[in-house]
Amino acid sequence: MFNHLFGFGVLNAERMVKMASTWTTVPPRYRCEAGVIEQPFDIPSDGVLELTVDTTACDGKQNHVRYLEHVQAFITVASSRRGDLTINMTSPLGTESILLNKRPNDDDSTQGFRKWPFMTTHTWGEDPRGLWTLRVAFKGDVPQTGQILRWSLLLHGTQQAPYIDEILDSRNSKLAVSKKLEFAEGLLHDLEDGGRVH
The missing domain is CATH 1.20.5 (Single alpha-helices involved in coiled-coils or other helix-helix interfaces)
Structure with missing residues (x-):
């Protein structure tokens, strides 16, 4: 359970100090490019564009990721109003992450996002193998147009x-x-x- 605005809640300082006295360093970190979609997809003005990447998380290779620490979604998108754009991602185990929410003051219509590194830590500890789903939509009072031009999924984590x-x-x-x-x-x-x- 977590709050998208406040994370996991208040930190327990006493428990943190006790844990520090017996701290064990985490295992080595590995990075795996899980998949890439490099063709344009139109974002509907009144619906949701859903894209999926099915990954083995580099299984069988030296950089295999078995336990996630964080995930990056590098996204290139163009839209008539960037502030109305919303992006959500769902992991194979069903954890949902809000990568981009509606922003009323963002009126950009020319820059968009260019290989923008959206990140989530909400999937921490999960097995990343399986189907990742990206959902892109417009949330606003006026219909907008746009395209996803590229989505690459980068996994960061450990093997132990x-x-x-x-x-x-x-x-x-x-x-x-x-x-x-x-x-x-x-x-x-x-x-x-x-x-x-x-």
Whole structure:
């Protein structure tokens, strides 16, 4: 649970100080270009443009990302009024991120966005493999026109779970869910290979 304006809430300073005394550095970070769409798509004036990227998160390569830290969506878009443009992104596990909200004072009609690095940390700890969905729409009183010209998805994260204690403490955390999926995939792989499950 989080608030799009205020994040995860008030920080617990006492707990932070206690955690600092036994702090363990996070695993190495990797970066994976998950996919690119490089053709123009019209943004409807009264509907939603939906684009998807299906990614393996560089599985099988040295830069494979198994646990997300943050995600960047580099977007190039042109529109008749940039301030009416809204962009949302949904992860394979269903986490929604508002990348761009309506801005009443942004009257730009010529600059648009050029490979603009929109970022979200709302998918922290998730397994990035699967279908990412980008939804682009106009929210305003006057109909507008525009095009998405390019969308590239860049994943940043680790190959090991960054906080193993989080997995043990909370069975419902994103890391716990990712670990359960990883375990289930391992069992399935063993069964497919004729292995025995105890």
